[in-house]
Amino acid sequence: MVDTITLIGIYIAVFLTLGLFTILYKENVWFRIAEAIYLGLAVGYGIAFDLKYLRDQWNSPWSKEPMLMVGFALAILVGILWYARFNRSVFYLYRWPLAITVGTGIGMALKTVIFSQFLDQIRPQINLNLWLPNNPWQSLWNILVFLMVPSVLLYFWFTGSGHEWAPMKVVDKFARYTMMLGFGYMFGNAVLGRYSLFIGRAQFLLGITPNPPEAQPAFWVIAAVMLITLIGWDLYKRQKS
Amino acid sequence: MFEVSQINLSDGFVAGRMLGLVGLLLIMLASAYFIYMARKGKVPKIRRIAGIDAIDEAIGRAVEMGRPVMCSHGIAGLTEATTGPQTIAGLGVTAYVAKKCVDVSTRLMIPVRQPNVWPIAADIVETAYRMAGKPQEYKSSDIMFLSTDQFGFTSSYIGILMREKPGANIMVGAYWAESMQLATSGARAGCIQIAGTAAVAQIPYFVLASDYCLIGEEIYAASAYVSGEGEQIASLAGQDFGRLIAVGIMLLGALLNTAGIKMIIDLWRW
Numbered sequence: 405m406v407d408t409i410t411l412i413g414i415y416i417a418v419f420l421t422l423g424l425f426t427i428l429y430k431e432n433v434w435f436r437i438a439e440a441i442y443l444g445l446a447v448g449y450g451i452a453f454d455l456k457y458l459r460d461q462w463n464s465p466w467s468k469e470p471m472l473m474v475g476f477a478l479a480i481l482v483g484i485l486w487y488a489r490f491n492r493s494v495f496y497l498y499r500w501p502l503a504i505t506v507g508t509g510i511g512m513a514l515k516t517v518i519f520s521q522f523l524d525q526i527r528p529q530i531n532l533n534l535w536l537p538n539n540p541w542q543s544l545w546n547i548l549v550f551l552m553v554p555s556v557l558l559y560f561w562f563t564g565s566g567h568e569w570a571p572m573k574v575v576d577k578f579a580r581y582t583m584m585l586g587f588g589y590m591f592g593n594a595v596l597g598r599y600s601l602f603i604g605r606a607q608f609l610l611g612i613t614p615n616p617p618e619a620q621p622a623f624w625v626i627a628a629v630m631l632i633t634l635i636g637w638d639l640y641k642r643q644k645s
Numbered sequence: 646m647f648e649v650s651q652i653n654l655s656d657g658f659v660a661g662r663m664l665g666l667v668g669l670l671l672i673m674l675a676s677a678y679f680i681y682m683a684r685k686g687k688v689p690k691i692r693r694i695a696g697i698d699a700i701d702e703a704i705g706r707a708v709e710m711g712r713p714v715m716c717s718h719g720i721a722g723l724t725e726a727t728t729g730p731q732t733i734a735g736l737g738v739t740a741y742v743a744k745k746c747v748d749v750s751t752r753l754m755i756p757v758r759q760p761n762v763w764p765i766a767a768d769i770v771e772t773a774y775r776m777a778g779k780p781q782e783y784k785s786s787d788i789m790f791l792s793t794d795q796f797g798f799t800s801s802y803i804g805i806l807m808r809e810k811p812g813a814n815i816m817v818g819a820y821w822a823e824s825m826q827l828a829t830s831g832a833r834a835g836c837i838q839i840a841g842t843a844a845v846a847q848i849p850y851f852v853l854a855s856d857y858c859l860i861g862e863e864i865y866a867a868s869a870y871v872s873g874e875g876e877q878i879a880s881l882a883g884q885d886f887g888r889l890i891a892v893g894i895m896l897l898g899a900l901l902n903t904a905g906i907k908m909i910i911d912l913w914r915w
Contacts, residue, residue, distance in 0.1 A: 424800060427803060427804070427807065427830075430807070431804065431807035431808055435804065435807075436804065438800070439800045439801055439804045442792075442794075442796070442797050442800050442801075443791065443792050443797050443800070443801050445797075446792040446793065446794030446797030447792055447793075447797075449794070450792070450793045450794065486760075486761065486764070489764040489767070489768075498764050502723075502761070502764070502765065505723065505724055505761060506723045506724060506729070508724070509723065509724020509725065509729060510724065510729065512724075513724070513725070513726030513729070514669070516726060517726050517727075518665045518668055518669045519662075519665050520726070521726075521727065522665075522668055522887070522891065523664060523665055523668060523913070525891075526891055526894055526895055526898070527913055529895040529898065529899060530894065530895060530897075530898025530899055530901075530902060530909050530910055531898075531899075531902060531910060532899040532902065532903075533899075533902055533903050534899060534900070534903040535903050546899075550895075550896075550899050553895060554892045554895050554896055557888055557891060557892050557895075558888075558892060560861060560862040560863065560866075560888065561885050561888060561889070562691055562692055562694075562862075562866045562881055562885060563689040563690065563691050563692075563878065563881050563882040563885050564689055564690060564882065564885065565690055567692050568692075583860065586845075587848055587849040587852055588849070590845070590846055590848075590849050591849035591850070591853065594825075594846065594849070594850075598825070
């Protein structure tokens with residue numbers, strides 16, 4: 405038997421789960437309640453998390469030396485400039501922290517992107533061996549990869565008139581088939597993942613171990629209330645009209 | 646990460662990273678060259694992208710139905726290496742959609758997840774209203790900050806789709822697991838949908854549930870395409886230059902490797 409606070413938590417969890425699921429029927433008051441609670445909690449949690457992060461930062465290296473303290477104060481000042489957006493006379497000041505954030509981010513990303521998004525993608529391709537006499541299936545696979553990857557890359561060739569060249573139509577078609585194969589695989593894979601999530605949630609609602617068994621009665625009660633009110637409200641509106 | 650032993654102190658270079666520097670410089674120089682040429686009036690031609698052409702059709706349909714337009718630039722921030730550019734591309738499309746919506750006096754709603762992207766989205770829409778001489782019609786409440794929480798944002802986006810029933814739902818940017826919920830909810834709400842992302846794992850959902858889909862890098866081209874700005878198109882030409890080099894190296898490298906020549910592979914150790 406769980407304590408009262410935990411029991412309340414279970415009922416809230418069941419209510420929010422079912423409340424969000426009711427959107428599958430139609431937009432309704434239960435969904436709105438669950439949505440508002442979710443949004444409110446997320447915003448509140450976000451603010452608390454950010455404030456804690458700020459405090460932890462101050463408590464770690466920044467409060468140890470005078471120069472670092474100045475740096476921290478400057479960072480806070482730059483951060484405050486974001487709020488200039490809300491004052492019409494100085495709204496342009498928000499562009500300074502924006503420029504600093506984006507510039508720093510892109511600058512830091514640039515040194516790794518050329519490897520992760522470019523060279524590291526080319527490397528497996530140049531290591532392909534198209535002729536393996538003892539392994540024809542692997543050879544066939546390597547030849548397919550040899551053709552598929554460049555064709556997909558060429559599909560995204562946007563500028564110039566090279567794309568109007570007749571052989572490019574064949575390349576485009578081959579690239580489209582390649583991409584559809586990939587998308588099909590990814591879609592199937594992800595749908596299975598989503599089923600797994602749904603099964604996990606259903607197990608919670610039915611109180612199947614290791615989930616708390618108290619969730620099952622909560623599920624039946626709340627589901628019944630939601631169903632009766634949703635269908636009842638619809639019937640009432642239909643009769644009225 | 647590289648090992649300390651890789652550093653050759655005599656010349657200050659790190660083994661295995663020179664090719665990255667050369668590649669980066671080549672693509673940057675190519676982009677700079679194309680931008681220079683575009684400034685002189687020689688703007689590269691850009692091919693048609695059906696999904697982007699459909700934006701006007703989608704807005705037109707929303708106007709006919711008397712419904713608002715919903716336009717999202719994704720859920721990522723601006724600074725991440727792979728998702729930041731997607732957000733910027735999404736904001737480029739947002740600017741175009743805002744201009745079109747202002748022209749036909751249709752309400753435009755923009756759901757925002759990242760607090761630091763909100764002022765930019767608001768700025769873009771407000772500028773569109775000012776440029777059209779209708780600043781009084783701008784409503785900052787339509788640029789809606791929903792939640793930084795991924796699924797808090799998603800549940801609210803779905804709620805808005807179902808309540809407001811927009812005529813068009815345009816989603817271009819970085820999306821993760823919420824892509825399927827958003828796209829299927831938009832379809833249920835009866836929107837004409839144009840969706841695009843470079844997040845490869847999410848493209849299948851957009852292909853499945855949207856009327857038009859921008860696949861992968863098409864979203865980067867979208868911004869240049871809709872703006873028609875020479876410098877943006879020139880920057881795209883710089884990327885295409887990098888792409889053609891990559892294709893050339895891939896084909897040549899694999900053929901040489903099959904022939905037992907490791908010349909290209911050895912470049913990666915440079």
